[in-house]
Amino acid sequence: MKIAVLNGSPKGEVSVTMQYVHFLEQRFPEAEFKFFDVALKIKKLEKDDKAFQEIISGIGAADAVLWAFPLYFLVVCSQYKRFIELIFEKNATPVFRGKPAACVTTSINFFDYTAHNYINAVCDDLQMNYFGSYSAEMNDLLKTKERQRLKKFGELFIKAIKEGTPAIRNNKPLVAPEVVFEAEKITPVETEGKKVLIVVDNLTENPNLQKMVERLQQTFSPTAELVQLKDVDIKGGCLGCIQCGFDNVCVYEGKDGFSDFLNTKIKTADIIFIAGAIHDRYLSSLWKCFFDRSFFNGHTPFLKDKQIGFVISGPFNQIYNLREIFEASMGVQQAGIAGFVSDDLGSSAEINIALQSMASRSVAQSKLGYISPPTFYQVAGNKLFRDAIWGRLRPVFQADHRYYKEHGMYNFPQKHYKWRIINSILVLLTKIPAVRREFIKRIKVEMIKPCANALKKTE
Ligand SMILES: Cc1cc2nc3c(=O)[nH]c(=O)nc-3n(C[C@H](O)[C@H](O)[C@H](O)COP(=O)(O)O)c2cc1C
Numbered sequence: 001m002k003i004a005v006l007n008g009s010p011k012g013e014v015s016v017t018m019q020y021v022h023f024l025e026q027r028f029p030e031a032e033f034k035f036f037d038v039a040l041k042i043k044k045l046e047k048d049d050k051a052f053q054e055i056i057s058g059i060g061a062a063d064a065v066l067w068a069f070p071l072y073f074l075v076v077c078s079q080y081k082r083f084i085e086l087i088f089e090k091n092a093t094p095v096f097r098g099k100p101a102a103c104v105t106t107s108i109n110f111f112d113y114t115a116h117n118y119i120n121a122v123c124d125d126l127q128m129n130y131f132g133s134y135s136a137e138m139n140d141l142l143k144t145k146e147r148q149r150l151k152k153f154g155e156l157f158i159k160a161i162k163e164g165t166p167a168i169r170n171n172k173p174l175v176a177p178e179v180v181f182e183a184e185k186i187t188p189v190e191t192e193g194k195k196v197l198i199v200v201d202n203l204t205e206n207p208n209l210q211k212m213v214e215r216l217q218q219t220f221s222p223t224a225e226l227v228q229l230k231d232v233d234i235k236g237g238c239l240g241c242i243q244c245g246f247d248n249v250c251v252y253e254g255k256d257g258f259s260d261f262l263n264t265k266i267k268t269a270d271i272i273f274i275a276g277a278i279h280d281r282y283l284s285s286l287w288k289c290f291f292d293r294s295f296f297n298g299h300t301p302f303l304k305d306k307q308i309g310f311v312i313s314g315p316f317n318q319i320y321n322l323r324e325i326f327e328a329s330m331g332v333q334q335a336g337i338a339g340f341v342s343d344d345l346g347s348s349a350e351i352n353i354a355l356q357s358m359a360s361r362s363v364a365q366s367k368l369g370y371i372s373p374p375t376f377y378q379v380a381g382n383k384l385f386r387d388a389i390w391g392r393l394r395p396v397f398q399a400d401h402r403y404y405k406e407h408g409m410y411n412f413p414q415k416h417y418k419w420r421i422i423n424s425i426l427v428l429l430t431k432i433p434a435v436r437r438e439f440i441k442r443i444k445v446e447m448i449k450p451c452a453n454a455l456k457k458t459e
Contacts, residue, residue: 001031001161004062008069008080010240012040017106020136021068023147024104024154031158034058039069039079043236045086052086060095064102064161065128067119070240071107074114074325075282078237078289084122085285096126100161102153104134108388110381111328117170117321121281124171131160131167139392174278174315177344181208183215184352189359194366196224197269198311201286203228206277208343209313212355213275216311219359224273227265229286233257238292245397250296258293262302271307271338271362274326278314282322291329298400299385301333305371307362309338311355316342331378332385336371338362386410 009015018035025033036055038045045052059065069076076084087093103119105112116133123130134153140146159165198217203210203226217224235256243251250259266272276283294302308330316322323340330337339358343351364370374382386409389400404410414420430436 001064001158002062003031003033003064003066003161004059005033005035005066005068006059006080006083007035007037008039008067008076008083010039010077010079010237012037015070016138017068017070017104019141020104020106020150021066023141023150024066027151028154028158033066034062038083039077042079042082045083049090052090052092056087056090056092056095059099062099064100064157065096066157067101067103067123069103069105069115069119071105071110071112071115072238072240073288073291073295074111074329075118075288076115077240078285078292081280081282081288082237082285085279087126088280093126096123096128099128100131100157100164101128102131102133102157104136104150104153106136106138106140108384108393109135109137110384111325114321114325114328118281121171121319121321124167124169125173125280129160129165129167130170131157131165171281172318174281174318176315177208177313177342179208179343179346179348179351181211181215181343181348181351183211183218184349185356186215186219187356188221189219189356189363191220191222191224191271191363192367194270194363195268196220196271196273196362197265198224198226198273198275199229199266199290200226200275200311201229201277201284201290206313209275209277209311212311212313212341212343212351213273215352216273216275216355216359219356220363224271225269227261229290232261234286234289234293237289238295242396244296244399245298246399248296248298248300248399250293252293253296259296262294262297267302269306270366271309272303273309273311273338273362275311276313278312278316278319278322281319282325283312298397298403299389300400300403301335303330303333303335305334305336305369307336307338307366309358309362310340310342312340312342314342315344316340317344328377328381331375332381334371334374334378336365338365382409386412 005021007018009017036058038055069080101123103116105115112135120130198213200213203213217226233256235252239251241251253259276287282288310326338361341351341354341358345351345354389397389404390410394401430439
């Protein structure tokens, strides 16, 4: 049995993820694992069709495909994303059809499931027999119980390959919107001193996107600034070297214009619109590259207090996972969301209304400094980062550690001494049956008591 391993780490063989695949390779000698470093070699694969076709033949000769990759900004890295785009662009899809597939990822478990949803959907689009996803925390391989778990996953996958088990499809094919968007009824929105920036990957690639972006740009008075990512000097995707962890300086600094672009354009804007077209189940790999390369800011919220809107062409409303990725990313960034407008939301007239409404909302929210309260994404995400940076990741992410300390983000519950004392006393007292009865009787009233005090306040 041959398994083609599509390595999605920009670090190639020197990758944490690959060690998990080597574990499977050792445990299942009956399977021959063939490794393809598609993320590391993406530039060559883009230019050299022969090199790309060799990989496709390797996949064709295999009995199954293992997508093995690290999490990069809730999905795959931009280089891997580009490889997936090439499969569709170069019509290499037939070799994938009907082939069993699975994915193994390593991460710190921050939105690992959105990456799994993504790759599952890509496999469904490729009509593969998707068996399932395995999310390993970076250090799981060091734990006996986790090695046993991974081995079981391997066993089940190999059984599915042998038996040709059909996939349970989780994603329907996407239907592209047919609407032709035409701008109409523009009511100017005064920016009132707020700096509005629209960033699009490539304006000329998609007529609806171009017209929606131009309509939005003209809605603002003065007109919003427009930047195309294709014009930004970006030499390549994030290399995963983590050199930036020390002091937020990217390894590309001085070699290309990305850090400069982020620091001077993005960080100085009050309102930012992210505009692009759907490519497979995400935006383009260029947009993915933007997010990956922003990693030089570590886990600090570089979009904090900005208002972010999305202008998307394509079947966005059929990809709930993508909305979740953006909502979660912006939540963790402590940014406000002005809205999502895509050309699959309705007629041209409805899209016009939505763009108009998003423009006014972005300014109104920005003026008030309104950021919606944190939901599970931000609350849970921040706790996960807090614990990781305080703990094991601190030597690598020293800049994050400084930021977290300075901004009160090390808000561990153990530090709430008053409540620790109150809790200990209450827990002890409620062991007495009469006190417990009284406690239960009063619990509802006691819960709203602090609100009564808050309601008396004027602010
Ligand atoms: C640019 C970048 C983005 C990352 N994004 C995520 C993420 O969204 N979620 C997560 O849990 N880990 C994230 N990580 C951590 C990596 O997924 C993790 O370190 C992984 O084990 C690296 O695997 P590799 O050595 O095979 O490349 C990110 C790392 C980098 C460098």
